[in-house]
Amino acid sequence: MIKRSLQGCAIALLLCVSASTWAQTNETALLHRSWFEARTGHFNTYSCGPTQEVAKLAARLEQFRLAYALLAGTQSVASPPIVVMAFPDHESLAPFLPVYDGKPANLAAFFSRGSDENLIALSLARTGSDSRAMETVFHEYAHLLLRHNEWFWPMWLKEGMADIYSTFELSGAQGIRIGKPLDLYLRLLYRGPLLPLRDLFAVTRESPEYNERERQGVFYAESWLLVHYLMLGDNPRYRTRFGQMTPLLRAGQTPEQAVTNALKSSVAELERDFRSYFARGRFESMTLAVPGNLSRGQAMTTRPLSPVETCFRLGDQLLRIGRADGAEHWFHKAREIAPASPLCFEGLGFLAADRDQHAEAVKLLGEALQRGSSSFLAHYVYAREKFQLSARSSSSFSRVNAAQANDIRSELEKSLNLMPDFGPAHHLLGFFELVQGVQPAAAAAHLQKAVELEPENQAYPLTLAQAQMLKGDAAGARRTLEELRRPYVAPQVRKEAEALLAEIPK
Secondary structure, eight states, X not given: OHHHXXXXXXXXXXXXXXXXXXXXXXXXXXXXXXOEEEEOSSEEEEESSOHHHHHHHHHHHHHHHHHHHHHHOGGGGOOSOEEEEEESSHHHHGGXXXXXXXXXXXXXXXXXXXXXXXXXXXXXXXXXXXXXXXXHHHHHHHHHHTGGGTTTSOHHHHHHHHHHHHTOEEOSTTEEXXXXXXXXXXXXXXXXXXXXXXXXHTOOTTSHHHHOHHHHHHHHHHHHHHHHHHHHSSOHHHHHHGGGHHHHHHTTOOHHHHHHHHHTOOHHHHHHHHHXXXXXXXXXXXXXXXXXXXXXXXXXXXXXXXXXXXHHHHHXXXXXXXXXXXXXXXXXXXXXXXXXXXXXXXXXXXXXXXXXXHHHHHHHHHHHHHTTOOOHHHHXXXXXXXXXXXXXBTTBOOOOOHHHHHHHHHHHHHHHHHOTTOHHHHHHHHHHHHHHTSOHHHHHHHHHHHXXXXXXXXXXXXXXXXXXXXXXXXXXXXHHHHGGGSTTSOHHHHHHHHHHHHHSOO
């Protein structure tokens, strides 16, 4: 028994050593590749793949962004630069994928959305041969661009619109084509049955139809088909009136009310027309003209990445997708390679902040800033963590002394100097000035900017209303809070808005 047990341990140990050796070998090989940064106007791409493939990818992303800006306005696309991690092949991407059920997800690309950084990660080999990889990226990027409707659009409309835009392609120098039929969805829908429209309209983020994998496909597919019919289909009355849904939803109508009132159609009539459209099987794409030249070349600058920068970027990707232990490994690897670099302290500081280790985060990020970090995010997180250390609890803040206040304010201003359209820094600086109580006008201005940059964040208007009240703008505060009484607003936010409204003299 003892011999067999020891033998089993020896085999297990051998397997562990073999796996570790394999991981170290692949890690070393990855670091020995020629990594570089490629910057365009709105995307920072990091890759060790072919430069020409990176250039094609960056151009497609910039074209998508520009096309949407020309259609919807520049404010709709305002965000910090998007980080793109472009791995040369799926083998090198696999260790940096999100994990589901203990295994890396089977993805050729993914988009991780955050208020402080948006991340795209993909395999260059798959984006050239598999159109679904870029469709995934465009789908998720469309969600970011459509975020102004985040509060009140129902799930079917959000997902359907994102899928319409996911097939984006150029049509000449001043045109785009969207809404190409999605064969995967059509095959799924032809296997049937379709969900009744009332069931589709009732789906929320918490619904099993949205969350359960085996039912998720039908929900996504039918959402795409319904938006395709209303936006691009062969019923001119529906196409003309489709755009009137959004104002009705914003005014607080339920999805079913907004659909029937906008289209001047009962649910039963719409369901009949929708199923007939599906049965006819003719799904045309839409070509839109834009007032600008989308085919012009994209300016791109490149520079080689040092090994410490590569380690930081790989660790940052893992941190963004919730793989903190893997991120910590790469940040420590960066410290081994270049112990004097601010990047290793930056990464470990972000990791400490992610773990709510506020004092450790302040210490590490302070070290990064002293060593010359020029990251807008490092300045912001340092200020946020330092302010959090002064709090009585995670949600109870009071005025800090002049020296602390100057330090926190200075770091947030440095963050905004580096990244003027960074919503979280505007919000935190506005909230900080609100707590300090000495610059209510400045607080309100920063909070208003935060609301404009991140209209989907329901907490921002609450803070703005408090700043408006502090500076004596009762009418402005009332207008801000009235928007938070809509039925689509989160119950806790609505409750707090009602309480603040009660404080405003009538």
